[in-house]
Amino acid sequence: xxxxxxxxxxxxxxxxxxxxxxxxxxxxxxxxxxxxxxxxxxxxxxxxxxxxxxxxxxxxxxxxxxxxxxxxxxxxxxxxxxxxxxxxxxxxxxxxxxxxxxxxxxxxxxxxxxxxxxxxxxxxxxxxxxxxxxxxxxxxxxxxxxxxxxxxxxxxxxxxxxxxxxxxxxxxxxxxxxxxxxxxxxxxxxxxxxxxxxxxxxxxxxxxxxxxxxxxxxxxxxxxxxxxxxxxxxxxxxxxxxxxxxxxxxxxxxxxxxxxxxxxxxxxxxxxxxxxxxxxxxxxxxxxxxxxxxxxxxxxxxxxxxxxxxxxxxxxxxxxxxxxxxxxxxxxxxxx
Numbered sequence: 001x002x003x004x005x006x007x008x009x010x011x012x013x014x015x016x017x018x019x020x021x022x023x024x025x026x027x028x029x030x031x032x033x034x035x036x037x038x039x040x041x042x043x044x045x046x047x048x049x050x051x052x053x054x055x056x057x058x059x060x061x062x063x064x065x066x067x068x069x070x071x072x073x074x075x076x077x078x079x080x081x082x083x084x085x086x087x088x089x090x091x092x093x094x095x096x097x098x099x100x101x102x103x104x105x106x107x108x109x110x111x112x113x114x115x116x117x118x119x120x121x122x123x124x125x126x127x128x129x130x131x132x133x134x135x136x137x138x139x140x141x142x143x144x145x146x147x148x149x150x151x152x153x154x155x156x157x158x159x160x161x162x163x164x165x166x167x168x169x170x171x172x173x174x175x176x177x178x179x180x181x182x183x184x185x186x187x188x189x190x191x192x193x194x195x196x197x198x199x200x201x202x203x204x205x206x207x208x209x210x211x212x213x214x215x216x217x218x219x220x221x222x223x224x225x226x227x228x229x230x231x232x233x234x235x236x237x238x239x240x241x242x243x244x245x246x247x248x249x250x251x252x253x254x255x256x257x258x259x260x261x262x263x264x265x266x267x268x269x270x271x272x273x274x275x276x277x278x279x280x281x282x283x284x285x286x287x288x289x290x291x292x293x294x295x296x297x298x299x300x301x302x303x304x305x306x307x308x309x310x311x312x313x314x315x316x317x318x319x320x321x322x323x324x325x326x327x328x329x330x331x332x333x334x335x336x
Contacts (some may be wrong), residue, residue: 009330010110010324011039012118013072015049016207018089019098020304021314022124023053028316029323030072038327039321042118044105046078052088056310080104092306094127099134101192102126110148113295120330121297125304139172142290154189155292159274159301160325161282164258165201165265166274167194167291178270182213182226187234187267188241194265195243197291200329209254209263210235210247211273216248219245225322231269255281285317288324296329298322 013177016022027050029035030043043050043063050061056324064071082097089098102123112118125143138144142157159166169190191208198206210231214224221228231248238245249257251268255277258266268274278286281302286301300318309315 007331007334009044009120009327009334010118011326011330012042012112012121013051013073013157014044014102014105014109014121014123016124016299017094017102017127017130018049018052018094019095019130019309020125020127020306021056021309022126022304023049024056024309024312024314025300025319026124027053027057027059029055029319030061031059035320035323036070038323039330041072041171042112043072043074044077044108046081047074048078048081048086048088049101050074051207053241054317056312058100058248058312069198075108077105077108080108092309094129094133096130096133098127099130099132099136103134103136103144106129107148110145110295114149119334120326121295122319123297123299124319125300125302127304128270142171145290145293149293149295151293153292154186154193155290156190156193158289158291159291160196160287160321161278161285162321163261163262164278164281165194165198166268166278167197167265168189168271168274170270172271175270178213179226182230182269184230184234184237187231188237191234191238191243191245191267192241193291194239194267195245197289198265199295199324200332201325202332203264204330205244206264207262208238208243208245208265209242209249209258210238210245210267211251211254211269211272212248213269215250215252217248257326281312284315285321286323287318289325289329296326296333298326298329323326 015026048287054060063074082100109121156167213226217225227248288301290297
């Protein structure tokens with residue numbers, strides 16, 4: 001019996017905010033031959049940034065200038081380097097220049113994805129203050145991705161640990177705004193997205209647990225009726241779409257059930273409801289995926305870690321997991 005080989009995915013990589021640990025993390029990631037063998041990698045950067053990344057990591061960032069070298073290919077984006085940064089970027093601090101550079105490199109990656117030149121994107125940690133100083137008006141990079149790519153359908157950040165994925169009905173909004181975002185349609189859209197992305201990752205029959213919004217799942221309406229009037233009916237709708245979803249369950253116990261293996265994914269109602277649990281369960285290995293876009297976009301779930309820049313102690317578990325997911329999902333996309 002013969003099998004068709006899986007195409008090598010093409011992955012675009014950016015080094016994130018130059019003030020943080022992103023450049024060092026990417027340098028370490030690409031120092032491992034098993035990573036550079038796993039995909040055709042395009043580095044969107046310039047020689048100066050790669051040199052600085054290698055200095056932080058204590059090893060050079062090897063790259064080629066074209067295909068066929070067996071090395072990551074450098075897309076030289078030096079023409080987009082902000083004025084005044086020829087001697088490097090200010091480190092350990094949110095700056096307009098760092099935000100401009102991060103957005104410029106991400107814009108190239110999105111163009112490559114739109115044109116079908118790459119199958120997935122990995123970006124190192126960003127700093128939202130830098131992005132907003134650079135002129136980004138959206139609340140976060142996911143909304144910016146939507147704008148650049150012209151996406152009008154439902155999107156959500158998904159957070160991933162080995163064996164467990166989460167998606168959110170609401171994300172980067174104030175707690176005061178969460179209530180308005182918990183609608184039956186939004187819960188269904190988020191649940192469908194989580195199921196679709198889990199299947200896209202290779203899971204044939206994902207099991208999804210749905211969080212309640214209120215304490216004790218509302219306690220039969222005593223603490224609010226969201227579970228009775230909105231979330232419970234939405235779970236029924238998801239079942240009608242063929243999604244194996246159950247709930248709503250109290251959020252203070254659902255992650256214990258997931259840890260025991262009851263669920264592959266959890267749908268949360270707001271940002272910290274899931275993020276606190278996921279970061280306690282595996283801060284150094286977490287991954288964030290921009291779900292609902294036409295291209296998989298992965299990043300470490302941690303931030304720019306200004307406090308450890310240049311110290312050689314930044315953990316690579318999350319960036320490795322993010323790369324592995326980009327390769328896996330991008331490979332399936334390339335095979336279609």
